Amino acid sequence: xxxxxxxxxxxxxxxxxxxxxxxxxxxxxxxxxxxxxxxxxxxxxxxxxxxxxxxxxxxxxxxxxxxxxxxxxxxxxxxxxxxxxxxxxxxxxxxxxxxxxxxxxxxxxxxxxxxxxxxxxxxxxxxxxxxxxxxxxxxxxxxxxxxxxxxxxxxxxxxxxxxxxxxxxxxxxxxxxxxxxxxxxxxxxxxxxxxxxxxxxxxxxxxxxxxxxxxxxxxxxxxxxxxxxxxxxxxxxxxxxxxxxxxxxxxxxxxxxxxxxxxxxxxxxxxxxxxxxxxxxxxxxxxxxxxxxxxx
Numbered sequence: 001x002x003x004x005x006x007x008x009x010x011x012x013x014x015x016x017x018x019x020x021x022x023x024x025x026x027x028x029x030x031x032x033x034x035x036x037x038x039x040x041x042x043x044x045x046x047x048x049x050x051x052x053x054x055x056x057x058x059x060x061x062x063x064x065x066x067x068x069x070x071x072x073x074x075x076x077x078x079x080x081x082x083x084x085x086x087x088x089x090x091x092x093x094x095x096x097x098x099x100x101x102x103x104x105x106x107x108x109x110x111x112x113x114x115x116x117x118x119x120x121x122x123x124x125x126x127x128x129x130x131x132x133x134x135x136x137x138x139x140x141x142x143x144x145x146x147x148x149x150x151x152x153x154x155x156x157x158x159x160x161x162x163x164x165x166x167x168x169x170x171x172x173x174x175x176x177x178x179x180x181x182x183x184x185x186x187x188x189x190x191x192x193x194x195x196x197x198x199x200x201x202x203x204x205x206x207x208x209x210x211x212x213x214x215x216x217x218x219x220x221x222x223x224x225x226x227x228x229x230x231x232x233x234x235x236x237x238x239x240x241x242x243x244x245x246x247x248x249x250x251x252x253x254x255x256x257x258x259x260x261x262x263x264x265x266x267x268x269x270x271x272x273x274x275x276x277x278x279x280x281x282x283x284x285x286x287x288x289x290x291x292x293x294x295x296x
């Protein structure tokens with residue numbers, strides 16, 4: 001989960017992180033015509049590499065409407081008003097300096113509906129003042145038969161938030177969301193251990209969350225402090241509940257985001273077999289919910 005969340009940080013702390021450099025912007029955003037639907041229609045590229053090169057070229061040509069048809073953030077871009085574009089323009093203009101004059105690719109890999117294109121970009125300057133070139137990956141997904149730059153998680157957020165997507169990103173909402181998910185994954189793993197300790201001390205019986213809070217003095221001081229934080233049943237932007245079986249010999253932990261796509265995307269389920277998670281629209285998941293993944 002930590003690796004997954006770390007990747008999510010890179011993906012959705014969007015001013016579109018493209019090749020490790022925020023390449024969302026171009027001076028063309030100052031020109032409303034560049035987002036007009038009257039611009040010539042671009043034939044959609046057929047391969048991941050063609051998609052990356054076309055996206056870059058269209059940005060350089062200030063044809064942003066066409067460029068963002070090749071990106072997962074297009075649903076959000078399409079919803080922006082002229083006023084919202086004007087408000088975002090300073091940030092877009094600031095980021096233009098990160099765009100190199102020429103983009104070189106060094107290969108691509110395709111796995112099902114996902115692909116990675118490797119591009120060569122300048123990194124730190126060497127001692128003689130020349131930029132050191134490094135290879136960076138650009139991820140793509142295939143949607144309705146077309147390759148788009150980005151990932152499913154970012155596309156879902158762009159669809160969910162529309163014109164508010166960039167504002168929320170600038171405010172750090174998506175970074176906090178990923179941090180909440182990371183913290184919840186670690187907490188649930190810790191709660192599994194806490195339940196085992198409680199059972200050893202209480203004749204094999206497991207505890208609900210209120211019972212853990214009430215008996216937190218059975219634990220070390222540092223663990224007791226963690227349990228005390230759960231008294232309200234809310235933590236890290238999620239609500240959490242522990243359900244025990246009638247004979248108290250088994251238990252399940254449920255955690256869901258308070259506001260789906262704001263406080264978190266993933267719902268969690270945990271029992272003695274481990275922690276599972278899935279983007280389930282803010283609803284609970286069970287052990288056998290299709291599409292859920294086991295936390296590594």
